[in-house]
Amino acid sequence: MTELLLKYFRTKQREVQSEKIYDTQCPFCSMQCKKQVIEQSVVTRKKYRVLGKENPASHGRLCIKGMNAHQHAMHPDRLQYPLLKVNGKFEQIPWDKAMRIMKEKFQSIQAMHGFNALSVYGGGSLTNETAYLLGKFARVALKTKYIDYNGRFCMSSAAAAANHAFGMDRGMTNGLNDIPLAKCIILAGTNIAECQPTLLPYFEKAKENGSFIIVIDPRETATAKMADLHLKPRPGTDSALANGILQVLLAEKEIDLSFIMERTNGFAELKDFVETIKLEDIEELTGVPSSQIRKAAILFGKAATGMVFTARGVEQHTDGYQTVRNFINILLVTGKIGKAGCGYGAITGQGNGQGGREHGLKADQLPGYRSIENTEHRRQLARVWNIDESDLPGKGVSAYEMMEKISQGEIRGMLLMGSNPIVSNPNAEFVKNALEKLDFLVAADLFISETAELADLILPVSSYLENEGTMTNLEGRVIHRPCAMPSQGSVKHDWQILCEISRLLGKEEYFSFSGPEEIFNELREASRGGIADYYGIDYKRLKNGDGVLWPCPDSDHPGTERLFDDSFAHEDKKAVMIPVPSRAEAEKETPNRKYPLYLTTGRVVSHYLTGVQTRKSASLAARNVESFAEIHPETAKRYGIGNKSLIKIESKRGSIVVRSHLTDAIRKDTVFVPFHWAETQNVNLLVSDQLDPVCRMPGFKITAVNISRLE
Structure with missing residues (x-):
C-alpha cells in the first residue's frame, strides 16, 4: 500500500x-x-x-x-477548420471541399472575365517563404497582375525614396550597433517607445554617449520625452521643416562639400532651390520657431556623426515620398552616410514588412527586389521559375487601388492572406462596400477578422508558434523562426494552402514544395544577383547563428552590416538629391470652417495593426479596451468637451465615436486617434483616398475634422 x-x-x-x-x-x-x-x-x-x-x-x-x-x-476563438458561408452563416467543411470550391470559383471567374479578374492581397507579417510563394502563386498559378499587400501602407514612401536616392532600399543603411555611435540623431515621425520598445535602449545608449536627440512630432510622445529638442510641426508640413533645416545648413556652410562633389548628384539644383527659402516662411507654415529649426540644423551639421530615422509620422502622407527624400537630402549634404554612426533608417512597422517587399508582394516587384517592368529582371526570374517570360504578368496596382478596381468590377475575386483591409485601408467604408461586391472572397486567417466576416470561404492558418520560416527585421537581418508547437485542429500552414490549390489548378510542377526550407532555397536562387541578394544564406547557417544581414551573395560572405561605405547602388555609384516643395501635403487637407482641426493617427504600445491578434490577448486588451482621442485641454474647452467623455469626430467622409483623453502633450490644432479599432471606432473611416503619386501611400496622418460632444 x-x-x-x-x-x-x-x-x-x-x-x-x-x-x-x-x-x-x-x-x-x-x-x-x-x-x-x-x-x-x-x-x-x-x-x-x-x-x-x-x-x-x-x-x-x-x-x-x-x-x-x-x-x-492559444485563444479558444482560433479558427481550426475551413468555414463556408451558407445563407449568410458560416458552416464547417472539410479541407478537400474547401479546396475544390476555391478551384471551381477561381477557374469560373477567370473563364468569364480573364486572368486579371482575380487578385491576391498579402500581409507584412507573413514569412519570407510565404511572401515569396504568394507572389509566385499570383503570377504563375493565377497569371494575374493584381497582387499587393498591407506593407504598402507601412514602408512604401521610405522604400521609394531610398531606391531613388541611394539605388536600393534596405530599411536601415546600418546595423543597429551603429546607433550608439551617432552624436546627433533626428527621429522624424517615429514613436519608438510605443511602436518598437525594445529598440529604444539603442537611443538611450547613444544619449549616454553624448548624443543630441531631435524628435519631430506634433505630439509629445513617450519617445519625445527622451529628446533634447522636440520640434512640433503642424501636420503635413514635415517637408517644409526639412527645407528649413537645409536652408540653415547651406547658409551656415555646415555641409560636406567634398562628399557632395565626389558621391552625389543634384546638389546644384537643390542649392538653387534652398537659397530661395526664407526661414520665417518655414516658421509660419510649420508652426516651429525658427530658433528651434536653426538649433537643430547647426547641431546636426556640426556633429561628427549623425543619423536620420523616419517612420509613419512623416511617411504616411500624400507627399511622403518627397518628405523622406528631403530628410535624406539632409544626410547627403552633411556627408553623414556610409560611415560608422552615420546613416539613414526607415523604422519598419510590421514584422516582415521588409522581407515582403523584397520578394514579390508589391505590385511592381519580383524576388530579390527586382522590378517587374525590367526586361532582364523578368527573364532572370522566368529562368528560375521555368516559365516563358511572356507568361509573366505586368505591373498591377497598389493595395487601395485594387479596392477601386473591385468597385469598378474589374477584379471579381480575391485571395486575402494575413490582412484586414476594411480596417487598415483609408476611406474604409468604400473599401467595405467594394469587398462586398466580389463574386468570391477567400480569407486565410487565425480569426474571423472584420474583413474575413465578409468572406465566402475562410481558411484556418497556423500561428507564429506553429509555422517555421524566416523573417527579415528592420536592419535587414534574415532570421530563422522555428516551429515551436504543433498546429491546432486541422489548421494548415499558409504555404501548404498555396501549394495545394496550385496543384488543383494544374500548376503542381511549380509548387511541389514539402517544407519552408525548400521554398527558401528557391527564394535564394530567385534573389541571386538582385539588390536583395539572399543567395549566400541558408537554413543551416541561420539555425547555427544569429541571422545574416543582406546582401549576402555567397556562403562565405559574412553579410553586409553597413551599406554605401564606398559607393551607392546607382550605376554611376552616386546618390541623388532633389529639391522638394514645402507646401504639397499642407494644401490637400487644410482645416476650414466646417472641419477646423487636424486629425492624425498612430499606435499605442499594447496593440498591433488592426488589433485582430492583440485584442485576443486578455493582458493586452485590458490595457486599452477602446479607442480614444487625444485633445488639448484648451481645444476641448472650446468645444465643451470634458475628459473621458464620448465624442464624435467627423470628416467629409464619415464619423466615428471615441472617448476623449485631454492632454497638453498635443498641439492645440490637432487631434490624435489610434488605428487599432474597427466599426464605429475605425479612424480610417475618416481618412481620404488620395495617394502619393510616386509610391501610392495614402495620407493617413492628416485629415481635416470637426469634433463635438456626444449628447
Missing part, C-alpha cells in the same frame, strides 16, 4: 512539475525579438511564462506585446 501511495504522489509531482520550452520569436514589430514560451502543466491546467532570449537585435529584451503574444495563439 505504501509503495502504491508513493508511486501516486510521484506521478502527481511529475504532473505538477512537467515543463515544455518552446523557442520562437515575437510575431509583431520589426525587431523580431527572440523568446521562449514555457508551458507548465499543473495537474489539469496549463500555465505559461515568457522569457526573452539573447539575440543581436534586442539582446533578450521583450515588450508588453512580446510577453503576451502567446495568448492570442
Whole structure:
C-alpha cells in the first residue's frame, strides 16, 4: 500500500512539475525579438511564462506585446477548420471541399472575365517563404497582375525614396550597433517607445554617449520625452521643416562639400532651390520657431556623426515620398552616410514588412527586389521559375487601388492572406462596400477578422508558434523562426494552402514544395544577383547563428552590416538629391470652417495593426479596451468637451465615436486617434483616398475634422 501511495504522489509531482520550452520569436514589430514560451502543466491546467532570449537585435529584451503574444495563439476563438458561408452563416467543411470550391470559383471567374479578374492581397507579417510563394502563386498559378499587400501602407514612401536616392532600399543603411555611435540623431515621425520598445535602449545608449536627440512630432510622445529638442510641426508640413533645416545648413556652410562633389548628384539644383527659402516662411507654415529649426540644423551639421530615422509620422502622407527624400537630402549634404554612426533608417512597422517587399508582394516587384517592368529582371526570374517570360504578368496596382478596381468590377475575386483591409485601408467604408461586391472572397486567417466576416470561404492558418520560416527585421537581418508547437485542429500552414490549390489548378510542377526550407532555397536562387541578394544564406547557417544581414551573395560572405561605405547602388555609384516643395501635403487637407482641426493617427504600445491578434490577448486588451482621442485641454474647452467623455469626430467622409483623453502633450490644432479599432471606432473611416503619386501611400496622418460632444 505504501509503495502504491508513493508511486501516486510521484506521478502527481511529475504532473505538477512537467515543463515544455518552446523557442520562437515575437510575431509583431520589426525587431523580431527572440523568446521562449514555457508551458507548465499543473495537474489539469496549463500555465505559461515568457522569457526573452539573447539575440543581436534586442539582446533578450521583450515588450508588453512580446510577453503576451502567446495568448492570442492559444485563444479558444482560433479558427481550426475551413468555414463556408451558407445563407449568410458560416458552416464547417472539410479541407478537400474547401479546396475544390476555391478551384471551381477561381477557374469560373477567370473563364468569364480573364486572368486579371482575380487578385491576391498579402500581409507584412507573413514569412519570407510565404511572401515569396504568394507572389509566385499570383503570377504563375493565377497569371494575374493584381497582387499587393498591407506593407504598402507601412514602408512604401521610405522604400521609394531610398531606391531613388541611394539605388536600393534596405530599411536601415546600418546595423543597429551603429546607433550608439551617432552624436546627433533626428527621429522624424517615429514613436519608438510605443511602436518598437525594445529598440529604444539603442537611443538611450547613444544619449549616454553624448548624443543630441531631435524628435519631430506634433505630439509629445513617450519617445519625445527622451529628446533634447522636440520640434512640433503642424501636420503635413514635415517637408517644409526639412527645407528649413537645409536652408540653415547651406547658409551656415555646415555641409560636406567634398562628399557632395565626389558621391552625389543634384546638389546644384537643390542649392538653387534652398537659397530661395526664407526661414520665417518655414516658421509660419510649420508652426516651429525658427530658433528651434536653426538649433537643430547647426547641431546636426556640426556633429561628427549623425543619423536620420523616419517612420509613419512623416511617411504616411500624400507627399511622403518627397518628405523622406528631403530628410535624406539632409544626410547627403552633411556627408553623414556610409560611415560608422552615420546613416539613414526607415523604422519598419510590421514584422516582415521588409522581407515582403523584397520578394514579390508589391505590385511592381519580383524576388530579390527586382522590378517587374525590367526586361532582364523578368527573364532572370522566368529562368528560375521555368516559365516563358511572356507568361509573366505586368505591373498591377497598389493595395487601395485594387479596392477601386473591385468597385469598378474589374477584379471579381480575391485571395486575402494575413490582412484586414476594411480596417487598415483609408476611406474604409468604400473599401467595405467594394469587398462586398466580389463574386468570391477567400480569407486565410487565425480569426474571423472584420474583413474575413465578409468572406465566402475562410481558411484556418497556423500561428507564429506553429509555422517555421524566416523573417527579415528592420536592419535587414534574415532570421530563422522555428516551429515551436504543433498546429491546432486541422489548421494548415499558409504555404501548404498555396501549394495545394496550385496543384488543383494544374500548376503542381511549380509548387511541389514539402517544407519552408525548400521554398527558401528557391527564394535564394530567385534573389541571386538582385539588390536583395539572399543567395549566400541558408537554413543551416541561420539555425547555427544569429541571422545574416543582406546582401549576402555567397556562403562565405559574412553579410553586409553597413551599406554605401564606398559607393551607392546607382550605376554611376552616386546618390541623388532633389529639391522638394514645402507646401504639397499642407494644401490637400487644410482645416476650414466646417472641419477646423487636424486629425492624425498612430499606435499605442499594447496593440498591433488592426488589433485582430492583440485584442485576443486578455493582458493586452485590458490595457486599452477602446479607442480614444487625444485633445488639448484648451481645444476641448472650446468645444465643451470634458475628459473621458464620448465624442464624435467627423470628416467629409464619415464619423466615428471615441472617448476623449485631454492632454497638453498635443498641439492645440490637432487631434490624435489610434488605428487599432474597427466599426464605429475605425479612424480610417475618416481618412481620404488620395495617394502619393510616386509610391501610392495614402495620407493617413492628416485629415481635416470637426469634433463635438456626444449628447
